[in-house]
Amino acid sequence: MDEKLKIKITIGGRVYPLSINNATEEEGMRKAANKINALVTKFEQNYAVSDKQDVLAMCALQFASQLEIQDISNELELEKATNKINTLNAKLDLHLK
16 A cells, blocks of 8 residues: 655745655645745735735636636637548548548
8 A cells, every 4th residue: 555655845934734645746746836936926026915815816816827728728729620630521521432
């Protein structure tokens, strides 16, 4: 039976103990925490924010919007590819008949 790894991640000056499954998951968690902390620092430097919770909310919105924008972009690319495939299939059908 695999044992969970126990790590500590610091986000916004607070330490969070986590249980993870493997080293890959640990690397992902640490990279994510580093990105969050970098964005926290950026927001604190660029905006007059007095509450850490406000900064973390802004970070959450930033990351969530990036994911949504990427999802929309992926859907559009998939739709374009599907249309091209359908066009090619139609042309093949014409030539094979």
